[in-house]
Amino acid sequence: MAKPIIIKLEGKTGIFEHTKINRSKLYGSRKRIFLDPLGETCQRCELSDDGSTLIMSGMTSQGYFDDDTNWIPNNELVGMDFKGNVLEKAPATLGVEQDVEVSGVESLLDLSVDSIYQLEPEEVHESIQSALESGKVLNFPFNYRADYHAETAYLLLNKEGYFLLIGNPVEPQWMDLEQIAVESFEEDSEDDDDLDFEMF
Amino acid sequence: MRRIHLMNKDSRDATIAIDSLKYDKPFEMGVPEKALNFRRYLSATAANLNHNLTEQYGDNYASHLIEGDPEIDLEKIGQFISGTDVVYLGSQGEILYAPPKTVEVIISPNGEEKERRDPENIPANVDDELPVRWTGKKMPKASAAVNFAFKRTIQVRHVDGLTYDYLYEMAKELHDESVMVLIGAGQTGKDPLIFQANGMPYRGFLEGRVDGKKYQLLLHLSNMELKKVKAQAKK
Numbered sequence: 001m002a003k004p005i006i007i008k009l010e011g012k013t014g015i016f017e018h019t020k021i022n023r024s025k026l027y028g029s030r031k032r033i034f035l036d037p038l039g040e041t042c043q044r045c046e047l048s049d050d051g052s053t054l055i056m057s058g059m060t061s062q063g064y065f066d067d068d069t070n071w072i073p074n075n076e077l078v079g080m081d082f083k084g085n086v087l088e089k090a091p092a093t094l095g096v097e098q099d100v101e102v103s104g105v106e107s108l109l110d111l112s113v114d115s116i117y118q119l120e121p122e123e124v125h126e127s128i129q130s131a132l133e134s135g136k137v138l139n140f141p142f143n144y145r146a147d148y149h150a151e152t153a154y155l156l157l158n159k160e161g162y163f164l165l166i167g168n169p170v171e172p173q174w175m176d177l178e179q180i181a182v183e184s185f186e187e188d189s190e191d192d193d194d195l196d197f198e199m200f
Numbered sequence: 201m202r203r204i205h206l207m208n209k210d211s212r213d214a215t216i217a218i219d220s221l222k223y224d225k226p227f228e229m230g231v232p233e234k235a236l237n238f239r240r241y242l243s244a245t246a247a248n249l250n251h252n253l254t255e256q257y258g259d260n261y262a263s264h265l266i267e268g269d270p271e272i273d274l275e276k277i278g279q280f281i282s283g284t285d286v287v288y289l290g291s292q293g294e295i296l297y298a299p300p301k302t303v304e305v306i307i308s309p310n311g312e313e314k315e316r317r318d319p320e321n322i323p324a325n326v327d328d329e330l331p332v333r334w335t336g337k338k339m340p341k342a343s344a345a346v347n348f349a350f351k352r353t354i355q356v357r358h359v360d361g362l363t364y365d366y367l368y369e370m371a372k373e374l375h376d377e378s379v380m381v382l383i384g385a386g387q388t389g390k391d392p393l394i395f396q397a398n399g400m401p402y403r404g405f406l407e408g409r410v411d412g413k414k415y416q417l418l419l420h421l422s423n424m425e426l427k428k429v430k431a432q433a434k435k
Contacts, residue, residue, distance in 0.1 A: 023424045028308045032319055034300035040291030042300045049283035053276070054246065054295075060281060061243040064229070064236040069280075072231060079227040087227055105345035109353070109407060109420060112223045116349050118428050135342045148227045156426075158346045163426045165349065168223035172355050174414040177364050181217035181357040183201050 003095030004122060005164065007140060007155065012125035013097070014155075016162060018117040079148025090150040093143045100138040100155070108137050108154045111167045119155070119162035132157035142166050202395075204356065204419075206383070207331035209373075214366055215327065217357040218419070242279045244271065309429070322401075325385040325394050332404070333389030334370075338379040344405055348422040352402070356417040371408030371415035380405040380420070393421065 005016045023029070034042040046055040064072040079087040131138065132155070142153035142164075154165045173179075207213040230236050246252065248271045257264045264270050288296045304319040326332055358364040374381060383404045385391040392401035402421035409416040 019429070021429045024307070025309055025429045026424060026427060028306065028314070030304055030306050032302055032304050034288055034302055036288075036290035036296060036300055038291055039301075042288040042290060042296065043293075045287050045289055046284035047287045048281060049285070053242065053279070053281075054287070055242070055281065055284060056246055056249070056289075058249055059242060059244045059246070060240055062238065062240040064231075065239050066231075066234055066236055072236060076231060077229045078231070080230050080232065081227055084232065086232055105342045106409075108345050109341070109350065109418070111350075112221065112353070113349055113351050116424075116426070135346070137346070148229075149225070156346045158426055160426060160428050163346075170221040170223050170353060172221055172353070172409075172416045172418055174411060174416060175357055175364075175367075176414045177358075177361060179357070180364075181201060181219075181359050 005094065005117075005119065005142075005153075006097045007100045007128070007138065008097050009100050009102070009125075009128050009131065009138065012127045014124040014128045015122040016119040016124075016164075017122060018119050018164060021116050021118050087148045089146045089148060090141070090143050092146045093141060093150065098140040098142075100140040102131055102136050103139050103154070105135070105137060107139065107169070108156070108165065110169050110172065111152060111154060111165060112170045113165050113167040114151065115166045117164040117166070119164055121162060129157075132162075203327045205327050205329075205331040206356070207333045208366065208370055209334045209336060212366070213331040214363050215359075216363050216367065217359050218326075218354045219357065221353045221355055221418075240281045242276055242281060245273045245276050248273055322394060322398055324396050324399065325391065328385070330385065330387060332383050332385050332393060334406070335382045335384050335389045337382040338377065339382070339405070341378050341380055341407065344380045344420075347426055348403070348405070348420075349424045349426055350405070350420040350422050351424070352421040354419040354421065356406075356419055367417050368410070368413075368415045370406070371417045372410045374406060374408030374417075375410040375415075380407045382406075383419070392423075 002018065005018055007014045007016075034044065036042050043056065045057075047053070048055060063074070064077060066072060079089070081087060128138070138155040140153055140155075141150040143150040151166050151168055156163055156165070201217050202219070203215050204218045205213060205215045250271075253264075253270060254261055257270070288300050290296050302319050303316050305313055306315040306317070308314045356367060358367050383389070383393070383406050385393055393404045394401050400423060402423050405420045405422065407418045407420060409418070
């Protein structure tokens with residue numbers, strides 16, 4: 001079983017078990033499948049652009065290579081900022097007490113959510129419970145495993161129970177009269193994540 | 201520039217600009233002072249896949265793996281893959297030269313197949329002849345934020361002086377009331393928002409923030425309520 005989420009607000013502790021949830025676990029899902037003339041399911045493959053290799057599921061991998069096409073093993077890779085400075089790893093936060101900050105909902109609304117957990121409380125101090133019941137949300141760093149960037153977690157309570165939203169903050173721009181949106185003729189690639197690939 | 205055709209509470213409509221708010225990852229993986237390329241490569245051939253080797257070697261599979269490395273085809277492995285085309289193999293392993301029949305499968309939350317049906321192509325509806333409508337269903341910001349998972353946020357921007365006034369007024373009303381308003385597509389504004397053909401349908405909640413003469417009008421998109429998932433045995 002995964003280690004619990006442990007938070008501390010003004011010296012008081014809350015401990016929660018967590019389960020990842022998503023839309024398909026709540027409502028179900030749909031997908032498109034492809035059938036051959038016999039009505040049996042087809043296998044989706046790829047044909048290399050020179051036509052020489054039929055690539056089936058499980059036949060490819062991906063990785064980092066240097067300019068001499070030497071493969072770089074994953075354990076040699078480190079996180080670097082965009083100036084090339086090596087970053088320190090942020091430790092995993094599960095099972096480790098995290099200091100939380102009380103925030104308003106606007107900062108939660110500025111979170112680009114990557115994952116959602118439903119929480120089962122093991123132990124929650126009254127002061128944490130009452131902060132959440134008053135409509136506040138609690139934020140703290142979250143890292144499922146040690147890596148080069150800790151995400152931001154928001155703990156909230158609604159009538160269904162406790163939930164944790166994990167993601168990264170985004171910054172909306174303040175708009176004034178002079179900041180008129182202009183036509184860009186560059187290829188707009190930001191629709192990519194709109195596509196529900198299950199539907200093709 | 202992406203656009204949305206939006207109608208306000210007074211049934212005045214305008215086409216304005218929208219942008220997804222995105223987070224830029226603050227690091228990349230690499231080796232100091234070394235230029236690296238991330239490449240996809242061939243790591244097995246069809247003959248070397250697990251199920252074929254299992255069939256070929258049966259009970260002696262493990263010892264063959266140790267002694268002879270039959271899973272590695274030295275001629276092919278490591279070949280970089282650039283462009284590819286999608287092909288479909290029929291149930292007998294033959295390449296199909298005509299498009300396969302497409303079927304949409306509906307799967308219940310416990311993983312069971314519920315229904316099969318012909319797929320429908322669903323067009324985008326946010327920059328359509330019919331505007332996306334302000335439904336009038338307002339919800340306190342604090343309540344919406346804890347009851348819905350907002351997976352994406354889109355910033356709505358003006359394209360000229362008139363649409364600045366139009367959007368500023370919307371943002372100010374929502375800001376002053378500290379509410380979010382549900383907006384919807386279609387004739388009655390009840391349909392979810394679809395930003396791209398066959399894209400994911402979302403419920404859209406408009407939030408406004410005002411600071412002097414500056415505004416932020418944010419369209420928060422959700423396809424999921426924050427509800428507990430009941431434990432179900434997957435069949």
